[in-house]
Amino acid sequence: MLRTISNNLAFFRQFRQRFETTGAIAPSSRFLAKSMIRFLANRGPAPVRVLEIGPGTGPVTQRIIPLLANGDRFDIVELNESFVEILKSRFQQDAAWKTAAPFSEIHQLPIQEFQRDEKYDFVISGLPLNNFPADLVDSIADTYFQLLKPDGVLSYFEYMYVRPIRKVVTRGDEKIRITRIDDTMAAHCAEHRLARDNIVLNIPPAWVQHLAGSPDRAMA
Numbered sequence: 001m002l003r004t005i006s007n008n009l010a011f012f013r014q015f016r017q018r019f020e021t022t023g024a025i026a027p028s029s030r031f032l033a034k035s036m037i038r039f040l041a042n043r044g045p046a047p048v049r050v051l052e053i054g055p056g057t058g059p060v061t062q063r064i065i066p067l068l069a070n071g072d073r074f075d076i077v078e079l080n081e082s083f084v085e086i087l088k089s090r091f092q093q094d095a096a097w098k099t100a101a102p103f104s105e106i107h108q109l110p111i112q113e114f115q116r117d118e119k120y121d122f123v124i125s126g127l128p129l130n131n132f133p134a135d136l137v138d139s140i141a142d143t144y145f146q147l148l149k150p151d152g153v154l155s156y157f158e159y160m161y162v163r164p165i166r167k168v169v170t171r172g173d174e175k176i177r178i179t180r181i182d183d184t185m186a187a188h189c190a191e192h193r194l195a196r197d198n199i200v201l202n203i204p205p206a207w208v209q210h211l212a213g214s215p216d217r218a219m220a
């Protein structure tokens, strides 16, 4: 309880200081977090590689960890050093997180600079794409598919109706930006969508998109 309050306060501070990259006023609800891990929850017994992008204070991370075991690999990419400190202290103090520490690693950098030779079975992303320049969203979406195995699953969320509403109420460069992001993500969903969950119990309500990997975009 105390940790939740302290994480919520830390998140709100980052929302005020770095709105563009934090993208929300509060960490995701447990309903949203559960939806984000629902494909991982159905994993088989074989070892898996999991990448979480933009974990913030860790509401999704804490649902990923109990689904992992020795032999798995868990990489976490987070840009914001304040969130990285919170996550590091959880890996040192929280019993379940300590168990996962030997096969987990936090990388403090933007995802667009994260490179790996081995791909992932699950990519789980909390990035606020609607806040980013359209070119950056194109490049991040490419990165998702380059990092994902062809038979892997990408899960990410987006706040409900933000782009449809902004497309109507904005003008000029902002309208062009949001329309381009919408076109990019709609194309990926049309090609790869496995499922979409509607999560009303979150601030704000969100869609969770689950997409299949792409054989033609996978790295060598």
Ligand SMILES: C[S@@+](CC[C@H](N)C(=O)[O-])C[C@H]1O[C@@H](n2cnc3c(N)ncnc32)[C@H](O)[C@@H]1O
Binding pocket: 021, 022, 023, 024, 026, 027, 028, 053, 054, 055, 056, 057, 058, 059, 060, 077, 078, 079, 080, 083, 109, 110, 111, 112, 125, 126, 127, 128
């Ligand atoms: C909307 S918050 C989501 C936090 C958390 N996953 C949750 O559900 O509460 C977005 C997170 O993405 C991180 N972030 C933003 N841009 C990033 C980037 N380019 N690379 C890695 N992390 C980024 C932010 O620092 C923040 O932690």
